[in-house]
Amino acid sequence: AVLYSGRYAEAVPIMRIFSLLTFVVPLAAVGSSVIMGLGHVRDSFILGVQTLAVSLTAFLVCVPPLGANGTALGTVIAAVLGAILTARVLNRYVSVTPGNVFVRIRDIRAFVRRRR
DSSP states (O other): OTTTTTTTGGGHHHHHHHGGGGGTHHHHHHHHHHHHHTTOHHHHHHHHHHHHHHHHHHHHHHHHHHTHHHHHHHHHHHHHHHHHHHHHHHHHHSOOOHHHHHHHHHHHHHHHHHHO
16 A cells, blocks of 8 residues: 555455465465375375365355455465365374474574574
8 A cells, every 4th residue: 555555455455365375375385295295196186176175165155245355265265274184184194283393493593593
């Protein structure tokens, strides 16, 4: 809104909804790549079909009553559920927990401090 002097003010709610994707898209992208990289192509395909089904359902439910905001909301819902499904499949092959992730963040910080 600052750069365009209000010309795109109607897009602000949509962008706010899309901002929620920043938390789930990396999980789904990395998770699905790991699953595929481990050679579990069938699982990756099934995840794709499940995500498609969730997307279609979310769009059918959200778009008619909410319009463009419903499209954004449907996209976020599908991404969140897709990331959850991806995490569940990924945990069959690689143990990934929030605790493990936070431990690695501490390791990265320690590494950076040692390099200074």
